[in-house]
Amino acid sequence: MHLTATALVLTALPHGEHGAVVRFLTPADGMHAGYVRGGRSRKIRPVLQPGNAVAVELRSRIDTQLAAATVELVTSRAGLAFDxxxxxxxxxxxxxxxxxxxxxxxxxxxxxxxxxxxxxxxxxxxxxxxxxxxxxxxxxxxxxxxxxxxxxxxxxxxxxxxxxxxxxxxxxxxxxxxxxxxxxxxxxxxxxxxxxxxxxxxxxxxxxxxxxxxxxxxxxxxxxxxxxxxxxxxxxxxxxxxxxxxxxxxxxxx
The missing domain is CATH 1.20.1440.120 (Recombination protein O, C-terminal domain)
Structure with missing residues (x-):
């Protein structure tokens, strides 16, 4: 699988010492999960807040394998957390x-x-x-x-x-x-x-x-x-x- 899309972050769960399993909602391909390396780091964790829009690329060699994901922030909804x-x-x-x-x-x-x-x-x-x-x-x-x-x-x-x-x-x-x-x-x-x-x-x-x-x-x-x-x-x-x-x-x- 190779998918590139702008998606909404739904959930991000810790996985291993530094990574996170993230569920994304894309406009055309529905929900997909991916493993974000370093997803618990200070740099990436704010990007993976629920509601943020991100540019995501998901890659996996076989359909049954959890895809590797790379993300880049498109729209931050961090302000919603203050209300x-x-x-x-x-x-x-x-x-x-x-x-x-x-x-x-x-x-x-x-x-x-x-x-x-x-x-x-x-x-x-x-x-x-x-x-x-x-x-x-x-x-x-x-x-x-x-x-x-x-x-x-x-x-x-x-x-x-x-x-x-x-x-x-x-x-x-x-x-x-x-x-x-x-x-x-x-x-x-x-x-x-x-x-x-x-x-x-x-x-x-x-x-x-x-x-x-x-x-x-x-x-x-x-x-x-x-x-x-x-x-x-x-x-x-x-x-x-x-x-x-x-x-x-x-x-x-x-």
């Missing part, structure tokens, strides 16, 4: 992607979505938009892994309007009228999961993360990937706390 929310989002999404993607399967939409969210956070997007980006990315990741939600029409009536629920069994949208008798058993469907241009407020973000989280835990965070459930729970708690502290000053009496 608690953006640091947690970056680490979680990078680790989640590495845990559930099949190696070598092209995922250009995932690469584009993750790169765009990282760019937006680095540019100073609002906490609401960053948190909404987590739910939207999780929704896309489910679709890329074959567990996409059908949010275009009502599972019961076929209607395309007034869709406010999701069936936890069929993963299909349900309209307000059809779902009213079963509301307690249905998941919420906020507009931000159906429309990437929809405004995102904190109650809608919490609702979206509840829905994507239910399907993630059912379909993707199983087996070895189940170890990510506590990390996701911590991120959701941080997002909830951020929403409370952001809204509270506005609601406080003068």
């Amino acid at each position: 608690r929310l953006t640091a947690a989002i970056t680490e979680y999404l990078a680790t989640l992607t590495a845990a559930v993607l099949d190696e070598g399967t092209p995922a250009p939409r995932l690469h584009a979505a993750l790169d765009a969210l990282l760019d937006a956070m680095a540019a100073g997007t609002s906490p609401e938009q960053a948190a909404a980006g987590v739910a939207r990315y999780e929704l896309l990741l489910l679709a890329e892994r074959g567990f996409g939600l059908d949010l275009d029409s009502c599972a019961a009536t076929g209607a395309r309007e007034d869709l406010i629920y999701v069936s936890p069994k069929s993963a299909q949208a349900v309209s307000a009228g059809a779902g009213a008798p079963y509301a307690a058993k249905l998941l919420p469907l906020p507009a931000l999961l159906r429309d990437p241009r929809a405004a995102a407020d904190w109650p809608d973000i919490a609702a979206a993360l509840r829905t994507t989280g239910w399907f993630l835990e059912r379909d993707l965070l199983t087996g070895a990937a189940a170890s990510l459930r506590p990390a996701r729970a911590r991120l959701v708690a941080l997002i909830d706390a951020t929403g409370i502290t952001t809204v509270a000053p506005q609601d406080a009496p003068g």
Whole structure:
């Protein structure tokens, strides 16, 4: 294998005394792992931080051999580490992607979505938009892994309007009228999961993360990937706390 690409760093794990096994997400060739010689050195370790964009070259003589990788920094997202929310989002999404993607399967939409969210956070997007980006990315990741939600029409009536629920069994949208008798058993469907241009407020973000989280835990965070459930729970708690502290000053009496 010989692959040269601009890629996002997902994870970097120590290997041996000085090296690191790194998982990269490329635009056209999906996720690939490689051994970076000296990956734990002071010079290279900052390059291998999750979320960074790097120029990577991967070489291996046979397909079953871990590729040797050389890297050069293209875009640093080091600034994201100085904010608690953006640091947690970056680490979680990078680790989640590495845990559930099949190696070598092209995922250009995932690469584009993750790169765009990282760019937006680095540019100073609002906490609401960053948190909404987590739910939207999780929704896309489910679709890329074959567990996409059908949010275009009502599972019961076929209607395309007034869709406010999701069936936890069929993963299909349900309209307000059809779902009213079963509301307690249905998941919420906020507009931000159906429309990437929809405004995102904190109650809608919490609702979206509840829905994507239910399907993630059912379909993707199983087996070895189940170890990510506590990390996701911590991120959701941080997002909830951020929403409370952001809204509270506005609601406080003068």
